[in-house]
Amino acid sequence: MKYSTTLPVKALPSAEKYDGNGPAYKRRFHVMAKPTGSTCNLDCSYCFYLHKEELLHQDRHSGMSDEVLENFIRQYIDGQDGDQVVFSWQGGEPTLMGLEFFEKVVKFQKQYQKPGQRVENDLQTNGVLLNDKWAAFLKEHKFLVGLSIDGPRELHDRYRVTRSGKPTFDKVMTGVDALKRHDVPFNALVTVNRTNARFPLEVYRFVTRELGTTYVQFNPCVEPVDFKQTAPQFWRDDVIPVTGSRRAHPGDLDSIVTEWSVDPDDWGKFLIAVFEEWVNNDLGRVQVNLFETAVAQTMGLPAQICTHSEFCGKGLAIEKNGDIYSCDHYVYPEYQIGNIENTQLAHLAFSERQKAFGLGKRDTLPKYCKACPYLKMCWGECPKNRIVRAPDGEAGLNYLCPGIKAFFNYAEPILVGIATLVKRDFAGLKR
Ligand code: SF4
Numbered sequence: 001m002k003y004s005t006t007l008p009v010k011a012l013p014s015a016e017k018y019d020g021n022g023p024a025y026k027r028r029f030h031v032m033a034k035p036t037g038s039t040c041n042l043d044c045s046y047c048f049y050l051h052k053e054e055l056l057h058q059d060r061h062s063g064m065s066d067e068v069l070e071n072f073i074r075q076y077i078d079g080q081d082g083d084q085v086v087f088s089w090q091g092g093e094p095t096l097m098g099l100e101f102f103e104k105v106v107k108f109q110k111q112y113q114k115p116g117q118r119v120e121n122d123l124q125t126n127g128v129l130l131n132d133k134w135a136a137f138l139k140e141h142k143f144l145v146g147l148s149i150d151g152p153r154e155l156h157d158r159y160r161v162t163r164s165g166k167p168t169f170d171k172v173m174t175g176v177d178a179l180k181r182h183d184v185p186f187n188a189l190v191t192v193n194r195t196n197a198r199f200p201l202e203v204y205r206f207v208t209r210e211l212g213t214t215y216v217q218f219n220p221c222v223e224p225v226d227f228k229q230t231a232p233q234f235w236r237d238d239v240i241p242v243t244g245s246r247r248a249h250p251g252d253l254d255s256i257v258t259e260w261s262v263d264p265d266d267w268g269k270f271l272i273a274v275f276e277e278w279v280n281n282d283l284g285r286v287q288v289n290l291f292e293t294a295v296a297q298t299m300g301l302p303a304q305i306c307t308h309s310e311f312c313g314k315g316l317a318i319e320k321n322g323d324i325y326s327c328d329h330y331v332y333p334e335y336q337i338g339n340i341e342n343t344q345l346a347h348l349a350f351s352e353r354q355k356a357f358g359l360g361k362r363d364t365l366p367k368y369c370k371a372c373p374y375l376k377m378c379w380g381e382c383p384k385n386r387i388v389r390a391p392d393g394e395a396g397l398n399y400l401c402p403g404i405k406a407f408f409n410y411a412e413p414i415l416v417g418i419a420t421l422v423k424r425d426f427a428g429l430k431r
């Protein structure tokens with residue numbers, strides 16, 4: 001993490017294409033593309049990206065140029081050896097680039113695609129601009145849509161508002177109708193904040209029943225009060241509170257997090273309530289990112305999401321000017337590792353510095369985590385959330401720890417049961 005930023009960005013041997021007889025998947029990495037930078041048509045209170053305009057001195061009126069786009073697509077495809085390359089378009093709000101931009105995306109992808117290779121696209125959107133034209137395009141080119149929605153109207157409109165403070169729920173639902181008319185597959189991305197965390201079943205039932213999604217991602221909203229300017233791991237040491245203390249909760253005058261951040265205890269209660277509902281009614285029908293990963297880990301398989309993996313480092317971010325950052329959540333000058341105009345993307349992805357960033361997730365864990373019974377399920381969660389001290393005073397503990405522990409404490413025996421059933425099903429299928 002922090003120490004990784006002092007290392008040179010030197011390409012490792014794995015950045016080079018391997019033409020020997022070794023395993024086929026040698027170079028694989030993922031890049032989150034931000035073609036509009038931080039520019040968005042909404043002004044969600046908790047957005048961690050809007051302020052990047054100021055921080056990175058971005059020009060709000062221009063998006064990713066054709067030159068940067070083509071360069072990115074060429075290098076991203078060229079830098080990987082797998083038979084599948086996944087492009088993820090995020091923001092800001094990527095649909096602000098207009099359909100013409102995405103027509104160019106598809107054109108360049110076809111131009112540089114290697115024989116036998118599958119190129120796929122994900123689009124993460126607030127849904128406000130989606131209409132029949134967009135939906136027809138997304139369907140034709142098989143884009144998978146991730147829709148940001150925080151629950152039913154009252155909960156969604158609490159923080160997801162326009163630049164003039166107006167609610168957005170109806171606009172999003174108009175976009176959802178267009179997706180449904182064109183049969184475009186979409187997932188729900190729910191930011192779990194201080195308010196909707198207290199209504200777990202209302203949120204979960206809304207996205208899975210009313211919206212009809214069968215894949216749900218829950219992202220806890222954790223924002224240090226100084227997140228706009230201060231990069232993760234560059235916090236002032238003397239202001240870090242101990243987990244569970246007054247300042248390690250939102251709502252306190254001296255809290256280290258914004259008032260809309262999820263409370264760590266509520267995060268645990270939210271997960272437990274949704275998990276119970278999922279196990280009782282939706283197992284095998286609905287996929288919930290955190291639960292799928294927990295089941296996989298219980299079966300001895302790797303985590304499917306970075307936050308619960310042992311290492312980070314395989315998911316970089318590209319800004320509209322071609323600057324590359326270690327991770328989407330680390331778009332701060334301290335974590336910029338290069339620009340694709342000067343250095344090949346694969347060289348940045350497989351560089352000494354990016355490797356150190358990835359290993360840092362495990363190597364900077366506090367003793368408290370190393371002794372935790374749930375270490376191999378949690379791995380200290382996302383390093384950007386390690387903003388409190390452990391009970392013994394060591395810094396670097398995850399803010400969400402009390403909630404994560406409560407969840408695993410409740411869910412562990414049930415996860416073992418589910419893993420046994422899944423293994424038995426697999427064994428039955430093989431016979
Ligand atoms: S820093 Fe957080 S979001 Fe980024 S790769 Fe690591 S765990 Fe994932």
Ligand code: SF4
Pocket residue numbers: 368369370372373374375378379380381397398400401402404405
């Ligand atoms: S539950 Fe808490 S102590 Fe255990 S690994 Fe996660 S963050 Fe560390």
